Amino acid sequence: MSTPSIRDVELDAGRKLRVRSWPGRGRPLVLLHGLLDDSEGWARLAADSHRPCIAIDLPGFGGSSSPTRARISAYAEDVCAGIERLGIDDCTLVGHSLGGAVATAVAERCPAVQSLVLLAPAGYGNIRLAEAIALPGVRDVAKLALPLGLVNPLVVTGAYSTFVAHRRLPSKDLVERLRRRAWQSGDGVRSAVLAISAAGRSERGFAKRRVAFDGPVAALWGEHDALVSTDHAAALKRALPQARIEVWRGMGHHPQRERPHELNQFIERQAWRARRESSARRRVARAA
Template sequence: MTSTGSGSIRRLHVVDDPLEEVRSSFLRLAERFDAQEAGDLAATFVIDVAGRGPTTVAVRDARCFVSPGLAPDPDARLATDPATWLDLVGGRVDGIAAFLAGRLNIEGDLNLAARFETLFRPAPGATRVLRTRRTNVRGIELESIVAGTGTPVLLLHGLGASKVSFLPTLDGLGGDRFEVHALDLPGFGKSSKPLPAGRRYTMAWMADAVHGYLIRNGIRSAHIVGNSMGGRIATELGLRHPGSVRSVVGLGSAVAFDEYRRIAPLLRVSRPQYLAVAPLRARRAWIEAGLRHLFHDPSRLPEANFQAAATDVMLSLREPGYRLAFATCARNLGMEKGRGRNSYWEKLAACGVPTYWIFGRHDRLVHHRYADRVRTSLPAAKVEMWEDCGHVPQFEHPDRVNDRVLAWLDRIEAGR
């Protein structure tokens, strides 16, 4: 099988005895283990291939152990059919494409599951190679998944999310024209979660951390695509470091919210985010309902994806560092100054990098009226209102987002 670039898969590879080939594939997989790529990772994966039963792949001390059977409490569990598994290990399709096409089901830690195939040297003739990258920026480790080659594109997730929220975009853009980096911002995913002291978790600090990522990876300039808070950080990056930004694309981008103006003074004199240190008991049903709330039409996403995302959120909420980062970022967004000297909208008007904004008519977090505010502040910006969209267009309309963003990137590159 191979990815068509839009999450669909067509069959290419047929074997006479797939289950026997599956057994052999695990032996070959262990031989391709990349100890340097694994580093100090300690994780347990269960691979459940239909008709064969579970196989445990344990990674620890820069070694890989493969054994039949189901390990207790694995970090991630991947389930698929024999043909899809053989195409995964044979490099004919990557895990992101298989997951988005509904051919690979994941339970547990989505970030670890996304990293799984990067722990092994690519099979000969692999259609696309995914890499996990750990980048130290002033003592903070930032993790990213990188796909493709060419002009750099950086994907920045929203509040409470991680790089896996951009899997459809990574799949759609990461080819032979663009090198796409899906980044875990500080405090989220598998990146470091420093305590919220000083300027940490302000949008300016986050933008500087992203700029440090570019510098440390030798990237002189990149297109920045951000969803929600990630869009706000992308804009801040364009304001603070315009020479490093080729363009900014905001998908349901966070702005200075008028509705929080009255409580902003209270947020400035208080530190409610420290309440997040306390243990949090979240009901799974609440989390799944909240995830569906992000969509105009939740039925566009397979039920298994909601379940996988809910599990991932529940795992994140167990970490005090994540809860502190979430609460502090939310507080800083709520304090954003919308009027007067040095306000968000005044600064935005001075943005000199090309910007493309997509708003959803049914976005319950970023009201669609902000599309007009952006048009007023940035007359040269490209602004679209999608009538059938909620807060996460990259998942609700992945093909459309990929097509529009690719067209935008081509336009900007042609004018450079």
Template sequence: MTSYERPTAQGLHLVQDGAKTAPPVLLIHGSGAAGSTWEPMVPGLADRFRVLRVDLPGCGRSSAPATYAVPDQADRVAAVLDELGLEGVAVVGHSSGGYVATALAERRPELVGPLALISTGPSMEALLPQPAVVKLLSGAAVGALVWPLRTDAMIRKGIAAMAARPVAISDEVIDDLRRTSFTAFRAIMRENSDYIAELSIPQRLARLGRRPLVIFGDADPRWDPESAHDYDVVPGSRVAYLAGVGHVAMLEAPAEATRLLLDFLG
């Protein structure tokens, strides 16, 4: 497997794996995360695809934007695809990365081919009470004080709180998560909430005529697992559950999640 990375004209950090001549698939991470969180799934995908991973604006190794609005994030991702000369790209979004993927399809439909969403909450009504460590790190007052003092163990604990299975978290992921500022994280979370409050993801996809694959862990502690069936209103959508998996399938069940994607992408 060949891996190469580069900054882009948009200031987004991009890593590519697999043959440049293979069909492209774009992996978009969730709130405050980074492209490195997809690493466990990359080998299984790169055998058949040119795997693209971006760090979204203000996350990981990408530069901070003027605004974190979801459509604006999608525009910067679109500019990266334009720079690479790609269209009809298979797009996979994890958690709020699914919002950016949806906005990309809304704004530049010609760039997006098959669309898959992993653990993407459909609306604010599906949000569950969050684990204590997550509330601590994301709270406006305490979070601002704790965020700069996070130890590796605290970051790992925060990720593990989103999982239902034991997870292995690489040092690269920890380093990338450290790069995201508290200000950026809070702004991203606020803009994500505004985006789905305006119109739910199933409503947006139905309006677009998209037929997504929706993957949920049946033990997701962030979004009500039953809310995956909110996507049933999207004609042609497919919902798949991962048994005993929480919110971070790429870390908890990378082989299972990869198989579902490969079947979907054909």
């Protein structure tokens, strides 16, 4: 497995995004992680892909600065600025869970996004765990209790199999990273949970309107996903009618850890469709 390069992309007001990059050839993949994760979580997928992979620590996670506000739009604004400052003008954007909601908002704002891959994306309905944690009083208690839970592997394993993926266990690398960063996670998780909760309730949420992106979209769920229900797939299809949706049997919430090779093939099929559609649009433009 190749070692990624790590750099910080400067944002306005002295803020930054931490970015991990793996070399490759072809249209790059820009990768956005989910809640309680960071860009390291894409390492296995990057090792399996021949494409350049650019994984971003979302605001408030890993080495990135906190978001300017607890809204999905704020995360998207930072990611859009990061893509522009990295000089990326053509990419497939992949978002998992929280990162799926952010990826959807980025696709509406950033012309560099040619195709979209959403893995159990948040933002297409209410997520009960986020709603519970976002309640006044509960969120402050949760912020204080979170580090104590994350440093305990038994607590992490029990919570994962209850709230994240039924009948699945967290990967060893995820447990170790959660333990290592437990005392740095509180503020980032609190902001992200509030953003996810607000997205589920908003009258302008993705579940209540058409998303302004007309490129190819592929979405994927695992049948054992307990965090982002497969019931959200219907709302995604209404918001993005062009989306191709698959539900994989026996899989939980983290395809990039559970089935990185199959996920890479899934993304490659999407990249091929994007290339085919782009060529078709160019032929139409020349004919006109």
